[in-house]
Amino acid sequence: MTHCAVRSLWGQSSLLALVLLTCVQAQTPLPQTAVPTLPPPSGLVTAQPIGDSIFPALGQAGLDVLKYDLDLTVDRPGASELRGTVVLTVTATKSLPVLSLDFLGPPVLDLRWNGLLVPYRHDGTAGKLIIGPPQPLLPGTRAEVAVSFAGQVGVRPDPDLPLNVGWQAVPAEGERVGANFTLSEPDGTRTFLPVNDHPSDPATFTTRITVPAGYTAAASGVQRLEKVAPNGNRTFVFEQAQPIPTYALAIHVNRFERVDSPAVPVGVGGTEVLRRDYFPAGIAADTRDAYASTEGVLQVLADWFGPFPFSAYGSAIVTPRVPALETATLSTMPVASSAVRVLVHETAHQWFGDRVTLADWSEVWLNEGLATYAELLWAQAQGETGSEIVQGWYARAGRNQTRPLVATTERQLFDTTAYIRGALALHAVRVTVDDAAFRAYLRGWVSEFQDRPVTTADLLTYTHSRLGARAEAALRLWVESPDLPPMPER
Ligand code: TRP
Ligand code: ZN
Numbered sequence: 001m002t003h004c005a006v007r008s009l010w011g012q013s014s015l016l017a018l019v020l021l022t023c024v025q026a027q028t029p030l031p032q033t034a035v036p037t038l039p040p041p042s043g044l045v046t047a048q049p050i051g052d053s054i055f056p057a058l059g060q061a062g063l064d065v066l067k068y069d070l071d072l073t074v075d076r077p078g079a080s081e082l083r084g085t086v087v088l089t090v091t092a093t094k095s096l097p098v099l100s101l102d103f104l105g106p107p108v109l110d111l112r113w114n115g116l117l118v119p120y121r122h123d124g125t126a127g128k129l130i131i132g133p134p135q136p137l138l139p140g141t142r143a144e145v146a147v148s149f150a151g152q153v154g155v156r157p158d159p160d161l162p163l164n165v166g167w168q169a170v171p172a173e174g175e176r177v178g179a180n181f182t183l184s185e186p187d188g189t190r191t192f193l194p195v196n197d198h199p200s201d202p203a204t205f206t207t208r209i210t211v212p213a214g215y216t217a218a219a220s221g222v223q224r225l226e227k228v229a230p231n232g233n234r235t236f237v238f239e240q241a242q243p244i245p246t247y248a249l250a251i252h253v254n255r256f257e258r259v260d261s262p263a264v265p266v267g268v269g270g271t272e273v274l275r276r277d278y279f280p281a282g283i284a285a286d287t288r289d290a291y292a293s294t295e296g297v298l299q300v301l302a303d304w305f306g307p308f309p310f311s312a313y314g315s316a317i318v319t320p321r322v323p324a325l326e327t328a329t330l331s332t333m334p335v336a337s338s339a340v341r342v343l344v345h346e347t348a349h350q351w352f353g354d355r356v357t358l359a360d361w362s363e364v365w366l367n368e369g370l371a372t373y374a375e376l377l378w379a380q381a382q383g384e385t386g387s388e389i390v391q392g393w394y395a396r397a398g399r400n401q402t403r404p405l406v407a408t409t410e411r412q413l414f415d416t417t418a419y420i421r422g423a424l425a426l427h428a429v430r431v432t433v434d435d436a437a438f439r440a441y442l443r444g445w446v447s448e449f450q451d452r453p454v455t456t457a458d459l460l461t462y463t464h465s466r467l468g469a470r471a472e473a474a475l476r477l478w479v480e481s482p483d484l485p486p487m488p489e490r
Pocket of ligand 2: 345349368
């Protein structure tokens, strides 16, 4: 038997979780008098967040999650609930006396550290799951942390959009059955999974998901298994073998038609990228038209950005009117946004955001600027000059309040500046060089930075080293100026 006592003191601020942990292991239940006195608490232990400038409470400094192994069940598609077990394979970059995961989600039922029950405290309001390992997690060592949970998912309103980020519940309506899907940028994954919820700690995912008869589950990565239980429940397993940020994890449950298309040889080393799209039953047939361009989009973008970074790509279409999201290997595309330009944007994010990840949320223009710029590259590949697009951007940037590119508040994360001024900043670099140099520059940004989270300072340094002082100065003006710089021209 394990007898554990967990005492915690939460400071005024939820940022610092102060936790006292004591734990005594005993072979058999002992009479009350024989219970050994608990040793005095060995002290306060502070779990320090990553220190994101926009979301100061997110994540844990020094924690490195290598892999999430998910075993999930959706009993009632369309309900705001989930149950399952997540096994995190973790390591550390400094000694961690406690682990502090982000988790607003369902109540925890069981928690094990390398198979042992250990003390924990789940503060569903602060959104932290504090775990006391038997010994501190040391750099160079690994542990497996298994968390089982079941019930209602958490709620995290988006500051700008009329939605809660995280696990979406789409109730049945008319002919349409209930459905669920993830829509988590920036910090919604913690509403339903215990995670180190920050893009600077990307990890691999194995997602096993069981759904009722007649339903299909889809998730980021390559499908490894599909099986049907005697009661008709279906289990699907997906493997996302390249690390991705937590917000980029796609999980979908719906009555889907899965459409496979020929693989596209644009992967690393010319390997085939598997192609599959998921269309909900009963959507208008012409919704599918845009997705016929997916192969061409992959080819054009791989030409500019280098090999597609994952083993599969496609879209999962959703019926609510939400913004599209670049979930890894499987963009989440609303019926109402099923247009090629949106598809190009989300596909570009597979390189910029999903593979090259952010060091801090204030740097999100690096994702949005590049994904928006891809819309111009696509138009030009279709034979357009693109000057209408660039002029349209410049006019729009001028109509809206502008600011330097690095965001300082949560509301700025996905504003016009991040997208449009961000795209214009890249255009300002492009016009200083020829297209061959610009192509090598974009490809080099991906290949050099795919394994270390990026900042604007990295891009400035990289621009100088690749393209020289003039390109760097052009970029710096667009990054730093409080006003809108002049229209970039060759
Ligand atoms: N990254 C998305 C895009 O531009 C936009 C986005 C931000 C989003 N937060 C979101 C979409 C939350 C859906 C939900 O492609
Ligand atoms: Zn985007």
